[in-house]
């Protein structure tokens with residue numbers, strides 16, 4: 402008889418709840434592949450993009466990060482203050498929480514790929530770019546200009562599953578106006594790839610009661626990746 406050993410995972414500290422979990426097999430680190438080269442070539446090809454107004458005020462384009470052969474891809478909203486300065490997605494407080502969420506399903510951040518709906522920092526007041534708390538959601542015309550880049554990234558990576566973090570990523574890839582609270586909790590088909598919407602980590606920082614819903618979504622995601 403197989404003895405199932407359950408343990409409380411340290412990673413679930415983000416839940417502030419006692420949740421039983423089992424470790425899952427981790428994906429191997431990505432070996433250099435043609436896709437990796439292609440993704441890097443694609444990054445270089447759009448690195449000076451100024452198709453929308455966000456390109457004029459950004460410090461760094463935040464293309465995305467992680468494994469070019471990831472089985473799981475997260476898509477967020479857009480870069481914020483910290484991401485604009487570091488050129489990496491999800492590096493602020495919400496990013497630290499996302500790292501814990503990824504680890505809670507037995508993966509490392511380097512196993513997955515993380516991108517955003519827009520690649521440059523949307524600001525409420527672009528003339529005051531040094532101010533924190535100056536972030537805003539991307540405007541529809543900004544999303545429309547940047548979406549082909551995200552679509553190309555998905556096509557190159559071809560993940561087994563996509564997890565959309567928050568309203569803007571979910572609504573954009575699913576082409577719907579349905580609120581995230583009604584979208585989350587089930588998979589949708591995105592050109593043959595199962596797509597699961599869930600709350601953005603920043604929403605969990607504002608409202609920790611949402612963590613239980615995200616944990617339910619992560620368990621679905623983990624099962625779909627087996």
Ligand code: SF4
Nearest residue numbers: 450452453456521547
């Ligand atoms: S947000 Fe996207 S479309 Fe707009 S300038 Fe940046 S990379 Fe180009």
